Amino acid sequence: MTTKELTHFRTVLEARQTELETLLRNREVIAVNLNSDMLDQIQHAQEREMAIGNLERASTRLSEVRSALQGIQRGAFGICLDCEQEISMKRLTAVPWTTSCLACREAADRTGMLAQNAIEKPALNAA
Numbered sequence: 001m002t003t004k005e006l007t008h009f010r011t012v013l014e015a016r017q018t019e020l021e022t023l024l025r026n027r028e029v030i031a032v033n034l035n036s037d038m039l040d041q042i043q044h045a046q047e048r049e050m051a052i053g054n055l056e057r058a059s060t061r062l063s064e065v066r067s068a069l070q071g072i073q074r075g076a077f078g079i080c081l082d083c084e085q086e087i088s089m090k091r092l093t094a095v096p097w098t099t100s101c102l103a104c105r106e107a108a109d110r111t112g113m114l115a116q117n118a119i120e121k122p123a124l125n126a127a
Ligand SMILES: [Zn+2]
Pocket: 080, 081, 082, 083, 084, 085, 100, 101, 102, 103, 104, 105
């Protein structure tokens, strides 16, 4: 990867980091606003759930963005953590904070889905 490409990814990641930090700093404001709306309980609950889900995702994403930035500093950016192969430029452009190549990611997704099925199956049987 060229210095120019690395600089580009660092700029993208730093912008994303700032955006996420701002969002997470505002989470208490969001919580207060949601609690003050008592008119529609169902909508309120859904909105709160959505806001909490967004914050959880933002928090996860922020740590991914931070470790990608650390990767740039260490000179390890764009290297898959699982197989230590270079992650394709196409994938990095789409998901600059990724820490695994497409093959490892797909393998992890398959494992994740299997684990999820294993959890959901007893519930289905119980119903
Ligand atoms: Zn890999």
